[in-house]
Amino acid sequence: xxxxxxxxxxxxxxxxxxxxxxxxxxxxxxxxxxxxxxxxxxxxxxxxxxxxxxxxxxxxxxxxxxxxxxxxxxxxxxxxxxxxxxxxxxxxxxxxxxxxxxxxxxxxxxxxxxxxxxxxxxxxxxxxxxxxxxxxxxxxxxxxxxxxxxxxxxxxxxxxxxxxxxxxxxxxxxxxxxxxxxxxxxxxxxxxxxxxxxxxxxxxxxxxxxxxxxxxxxxxxxxxxxxxxxxxxxxxxxxxxxxxxxxxxxxxxxxxxxxxxxxxxxxxxxxxxxxxxxxxxxxxxxxxxxxxxxxxxxxxxxxxxxxxxxxxxxxxxxxxxxxxxxxxxxxxxxxxxxxxxxxxxxxxxxxxxxxxxxxxxxxxxxxxxxxxxxxxxxxxxxxxxxxxxxxxxxxxxxxxxxxxxxxxxxxxxxxxxxxxxxxxxxxxxxxxxxxxxxxxxxxxxxxxxxxxxxxxxxxxxxxxxxxxxxxxxxxxxxxxxxxxxxxxxxxxxxxxxxxxxxxxxxxxxxxxxxxxxxxxxxxxxxxxxxxxxxxxxxxxxxxxxxxxxxxxxxxxxxxxxxxxxxxxxxxxxxxxxxxxxxxxxxxxxxxxxxxxxxxxxxxxxxxxxxxxxxxxxxxxxxxxxxxxxxxxxx
Amino acid sequence: xxxxxxxxxxxxxxxxxxxxxxxxxxxxxxxxxxxxxxxxxxxxxxxxxxxxxxxxxxxxxxxxxxxxxxxxxxxxxxxxxxxx
Numbered sequence: 001x002x003x004x005x006x007x008x009x010x011x012x013x014x015x016x017x018x019x020x021x022x023x024x025x026x027x028x029x030x031x032x033x034x035x036x037x038x039x040x041x042x043x044x045x046x047x048x049x050x051x052x053x054x055x056x057x058x059x060x061x062x063x064x065x066x067x068x069x070x071x072x073x074x075x076x077x078x079x080x081x082x083x084x085x086x087x088x089x090x091x092x093x094x095x096x097x098x099x100x101x102x103x104x105x106x107x108x109x110x111x112x113x114x115x116x117x118x119x120x121x122x123x124x125x126x127x128x129x130x131x132x133x134x135x136x137x138x139x140x141x142x143x144x145x146x147x148x149x150x151x152x153x154x155x156x157x158x159x160x161x162x163x164x165x166x167x168x169x170x171x172x173x174x175x176x177x178x179x180x181x182x183x184x185x186x187x188x189x190x191x192x193x194x195x196x197x198x199x200x201x202x203x204x205x206x207x208x209x210x211x212x213x214x215x216x217x218x219x220x221x222x223x224x225x226x227x228x229x230x231x232x233x234x235x236x237x238x239x240x241x242x243x244x245x246x247x248x249x250x251x252x253x254x255x256x257x258x259x260x261x262x263x264x265x266x267x268x269x270x271x272x273x274x275x276x277x278x279x280x281x282x283x284x285x286x287x288x289x290x291x292x293x294x295x296x297x298x299x300x301x302x303x304x305x306x307x308x309x310x311x312x313x314x315x316x317x318x319x320x321x322x323x324x325x326x327x328x329x330x331x332x333x334x335x336x337x338x339x340x341x342x343x344x345x346x347x348x349x350x351x352x353x354x355x356x357x358x359x360x361x362x363x364x365x366x367x368x369x370x371x372x373x374x375x376x377x378x379x380x381x382x383x384x385x386x387x388x389x390x391x392x393x394x395x396x397x398x399x400x401x402x403x404x405x406x407x408x409x410x411x412x413x414x415x416x417x418x419x420x421x422x423x424x425x426x427x428x429x430x431x432x433x434x435x436x437x438x439x440x441x442x443x444x445x446x447x448x449x450x451x452x453x454x455x456x457x458x459x460x461x462x463x464x465x466x467x468x469x470x471x472x473x474x475x476x477x478x479x480x481x482x483x484x485x486x487x488x489x490x491x492x493x494x495x496x497x498x499x500x501x502x503x504x505x506x507x508x509x510x511x512x513x514x515x516x517x518x519x520x521x522x523x524x525x526x527x528x529x530x531x532x533x534x535x536x537x538x539x540x541x542x543x544x545x546x547x548x549x550x551x552x553x554x555x556x557x558x559x560x561x562x563x564x565x566x567x568x569x570x571x572x573x574x575x576x577x578x579x580x581x582x583x584x585x586x587x588x589x590x591x592x593x594x595x596x597x598x599x600x601x602x603x604x605x606x607x608x609x610x611x612x613x614x615x616x617x618x619x620x621x622x623x624x625x626x627x628x629x630x631x632x633x634x
Numbered sequence: 635x636x637x638x639x640x641x642x643x644x645x646x647x648x649x650x651x652x653x654x655x656x657x658x659x660x661x662x663x664x665x666x667x668x669x670x671x672x673x674x675x676x677x678x679x680x681x682x683x684x685x686x687x688x689x690x691x692x693x694x695x696x697x698x699x700x701x702x703x704x705x706x707x708x709x710x711x712x713x714x715x716x717x718x
Contacts, residue, residue, distance in 0.1 A: 529664075530671065537697050599661055602708040603701050610697065617696050621689060 029227065046193035046237075053186025054233055057099070060179025064097045065374065066172030074377075076110055076124070083344065086120040087337070090127020095134040098232070103128045104267060104281070109375040111277035112367060114385060118277075118348050122284050126337050126344075129288065132263070133330040135232045136256070139187070140239050140322035149188025155181035187236060194244035214297060217251040221258020222265060231263040235329075239322050249321045253304075256329050257296045264289035275369050276357040283351060292336030306331055365441065368448045376454050380461055380592065383452070386445055387469055387588045388519055393437050394472050395516055398479045398577065400428045402505045402512075403490065409513040418509040421502055425490045430480040438476060445469055461592040468587035471580035478580070482573040485566050496558040500544070500567055504574050507542045511535060511578050515585050528590050529600055532582060539578040540610040544571050547614070579607075658712050665705045672698045 036043040076089060090107075094100050107124045110116035116124075155177045162174025224234045238255045241247040247255070264286040296303060307328045310316075316323050340347070366389055367382035396406040403422035411417055446469065454462045489501040514535060518528065544550045545568060553559045559567065586600070605613070672695060679691040 526667070530668070533697075533701065534694065537693065541693070596660075599657065599664060599708075602661075603664070603705045605697065605700060605704070609700070613696055613700055614693065617693050621692070 025227070042193055042196045045189055045196070049186045049189030049191075049193055050228070050233060050237060051186070052182050052189060053236060054228060054230060056179045056182030056184075056186055057230055057232060058179070059175050059182060061099045061102055063172045063175030063177075063179055064099060064102060066168065066175065076106060076116070083119060083123045083341070086123025087127035087130075087341075090124040090129075091131040092127075094128040094131025098132075098135055098138075100128045100132050100231075100263070103131070104285070105371065106375055106378075108278040108281055109372045109378040109382075111281060112275055112369060112372065112378075112382060114367065115378055115381055118280060118284075118351065119344060121277075121281055122288075122344055122347065123341075125281060125285050126288060126340060129260075129285075129292075130330075130333050130337060132231060133326070133333050136235050136239070136326035136329045137323075139232070139236050140326040149185060152181045152184035152188065155184065187240065190237065190240045191243070194240050194246055213251055214254045214300065217254035218258040218261070218293070218297065221255035221260075222262040223258075224255070225259045225262025226266050226269070229266050231259040234259040234262065239325060242325060243322050249324070252321070252325055253300070253328055254297075256325060257293050257332070260296075260329075260333070261289050261293040276355065278371065280351045280355050283355060284347060287347065288336060288340050291340060292332060295335055295339065296332040303328060303332055303335075365444050365448070368445070373448075373451055373453070376452060376458055379448075379452050380454070380458060380465070383445065383448065383462075383465055384588050384591065386441070386448075387465060387472070387584075390438065390441055390445065390469065390472060391519055391584060391588065392516075393441070394476050395512055395519075397428070397430065397433050397438065397476060398508070399512055400433075401430060401479045401483045402486065402508055404505075404509055404512075409509060410516060418513060419506050422490060422505075425487055427487055428483065430476075430483060434476060434480070438473070442469060442473060460597075464587040464592065464597070468584040471584040471587075475577045475580040475584070478573040478577045482570055482577070485570050494559075494563075496553060497563055497567070500553070500559075501570075503542075504570065507538075508574060508577060511539070511581065515581055518585065518589055521589070525590065529596075529603075532586055532589075533604065536582055536605075536607075537610055537614075539575065539582065540607055541614060542578075543575050543611075546611050547618075654712060658709060661705060661709050661712070665702060665709065668698055668702050668705070672702070 033047055036047050090103060094103050097103070104125065107116065107121050107128075111118065111121045159174045159177030159179075159181055162170045162177060165171060165174070221234055221238075224237070225231050228234060235256060238247060238252050238259075242249065242252045264282075268282045268286045307324050310327050310331065311318075311320075311324055314327075316327070365386055367385045368379065369382075372379040372382055395409075399406045399409055403425055404418070408417050446466075449462060449466055449469075452462065486501055486505065489497045490505070492498045492501075514531075518525075518531060521528070541547060550564065550568060550571070553567075554561070554564050590596075675691050675695050675698070679688060679695065682688055682691070
């Protein structure tokens with residue numbers, strides 16, 4: 001009953017055997033920990049030390065995420081053009097933050113949103129692997145040789161005070177301090193635990209030499225890292241055990257190799273639920289760490305010689321095994337990078353050919369995912385791309401409503417095609433297409449926007465994207481209303497009305513075709529604003545209520561009053577569709593830049609200004625025409 | 635210390651001044667580009683004899699001129715804003 005409450009088992013579930021099997025490792029671990037606490041206070045001390053250390057890692061990661069999120073994203077954006085920059089970014093940031101998980105998560109987000117290529121992403125991950133080796137140096141060096149437990153308490157105290165403040169940065173700093181405090185405390189407890197343990201037991205009796213020992217302790221390293229989800233935790237246990245003489249140097253080296261492989265296994269397990277970009281990156285991480293681990297195992301004697309030489313050169317004492325272990329860890333990871341970097345192109349090819357993305361379903365997003373909620377910068381870019389995907393669906397639907405095929409509007413000689421009347425007029429079931437292709441994706445986009453935490457400039461960007469998504473949906477809905485009379489008058493015998501609807505269709509067709517072309521521009525396009533501004537002017541020109549065309553038709557009795565009201569309403573629909581599509585294009589066709597948005601607002605003419613100008617130009621042209629006529633008369 | 639060195643120091647030290655300078659630079663570039671485009675359209679206007687195309691180009695030129703006028707006014711207001 002109690003177990004059922006804890007693990008969420010049902011009374012007699014049909015799949016209870018499977019559930020028990022799935023939860024077996026957790027049950028064994030809990031029983032083992034229970035036994036440790038019951039049997040020996042020393043073992044309990046070591047277990048508590050590990051738990052406190054792991055909690056410290058979690059707190060540190062949370063704090064760093066709040067503290068460096070924006071900075072790391074900005075740095076990563078700048079390190080996308082060269083592989084070496086990616087490597088340096090991965091190594092540098094992991095060394096600074098001591099969290100390869102944070103760097104991996106950021107890289108996956110950037111890959112998924114298309115801001116980073118797979119090759120550069122692999123560079124970051126390889127670099128992050130090298131960056132994690134600095135952890136071994138810190139743990140083996142200062143952490144063991146100073147009484148760091150004494151520093152833990154002030155850090156925890158100040159950290160908690162900062163966490164209680166309202167300032168976001170101070171709160172994040174508080175989590176960092178608390179994280180470091182718990183790490184220190186955990187290390188101290190483990191150190192003391194192993195020292196006490198040494199007086200009662202000698203674990204070195206279980207030391208194994210030769211190939212068997214190497215493989216067994218590598219396996220121990222893998223299992224420990226997968227269970228604790230942290231190679232740092234495995235390394236600190238092995239380093240403190242090594243310092244206390246509870247594990248032989250050879251076996252400790254094997255555990256460190258296992259920890260390296262184990263961290264990739266845990267990344268792989270976590271990536272099962274992510275998108276294709278995350279899975280490819282996790283597979284590359286696994287391949288890299290397996291190859292590196294294999295090289296270390298096969299050439300272990302060579303590495304030991306290299307460690308010996310390196311230790312002499314760096315002046316590391318012969319009995320300082322903990323620092324030697326850190327040196328070994330760095331050397332074999334460096335070798336892995338030296339071996340794998342030249343093969344990175346082939347690795348990318350292998351991953352892209354063997355791991356193909358599953359066909360994206362209509363109601364599934366392609367770019368946005370829950371993992372991105374942690375990295376707002378990349379998430380907003382993914383959101384923009386997802387909106388472009390939504391635009392293409394709306395484009396197809398509106399084109400069909402206007403009796404165009406989407407492909408027709410994309411043809412090179414579309415200027416002729418767009419002006420041609422449709423060969424056969426058909427009615428589209430707008431609701432069916434809307435509910436099947438547009439609404440589900442729009443719903444997911446809106447839900448994603450609601451959950452994405454943004455502030456400052458990003459909040460403004462989010463507002464623009466939110467309005468853009470609404471503009472697009474309104475354009476589709478207006479097109480639905482327009483369809484009724486469009487279908488009727490495109491087939492009408494009455495020439496004036498047919499021509500007006502053909503003009504309306506042609507104007508919207510031209511706009512759609514041009515917007516579709518501009519939406520496909522991937523790289524920064526400096527003339528985008530001017531192009532969109534021209535389209536805006538054309539929308540005002542085509543507004544038959546304001547340009548006097550409607551009045552002219554009525555005055556000349558070419559249409560009836562009833563037809564005039566239909567035309568006026570449909571002209572309003574057409575105008576709104578065009579304006580909404582243009583607004584959507586402005587917000588999504590190019591990545592957001594705060595400065596560009598401000599300058600655009602400063603230069604852009606609003607519709608009223610454009611109408612006034614057009615009227616002024618029209619009047620001047622009429623005057624010029626009259627003058628010309630008068631000149632011709634004599 | 636000369637005025638230009640003082641200006642440079644102020645730009646270096648003040649985030650607002652840096653952003654303002656960046657904004658002015660970018661606006662100047664945009665205005666230059668618009669001016670270039672206007673010249674190109676005016677040349678096209680001179681070369682064509684098609685009245686429909688002439689009327690179309692007249693509209694484009696007029697709209698561009700108006701946008702440039704707004705841009706120049708904004709640039710001036712930025713200048714005044716920095717100098718105040």
